[in-house]
Amino acid sequence: MPFSHGPYPFTVAGINSANEIGSVYGLAKPSLTTLGRYTILYVGKTGNLRKRLQEHFNNPPASGITHFFAEVHGTEAARTQREYALIQEFKPVGNTLLK
Numbered sequence: 866m867p868f869s870h871g872p873y874p875f876t877v878a879g880i881n882s883a884n885e886i887g888s889v890y891g892l893a894k895p896s897l898t899t900l901g902r903y904t905i906l907y908v909g910k911t912g913n914l915r916k917r918l919q920e921h922f923n924n925p926p927a928s929g930i931t932h933f934f935a936e937v938h939g940t941e942a943a944r945t946q947r948e949y950a951l952i953q954e955f956k957p958v959g960n961t962l963l964k
Contacts, residue, residue: 868951871934872903883935888914889947891934892959893920895907906930907959908951910944927959 875892878895889910893903907928909946911917921930938944950961955961 867954868934869936869945871956872932873925875890875918875922875930875933877922879933880915880922883915883918883933885913885915886937887912887939887941887942888935888937889951890914890918891951891957892925892927892930893932893934894929895931897946901930903934905934905957907957908918908948910938910941910948918935927957947952960962 869892872893873882881951889908891905892907892909893905896902896904907921909926915916918933926962936947944961
């Protein structure tokens, strides 16, 4: 199942609008084949969404990121489980490059 919230612009203003909360997030770019769809380039989890997005903005894990998606999850266990499921679903290039 895709992300429940987004897309949001991966810009300074878009990142600054993100909450400082535990989340699972996806970094994306528009799909080249389907209008209105996105290709997920990286999936991650964090205890502070805004801070982590700022880090990725300064040092992107993949090239071409234009948007982000996010979901709030209250526990580390829930974030880990959801991150794993999303990586399996989307197989993002940014996650496979890190292995």
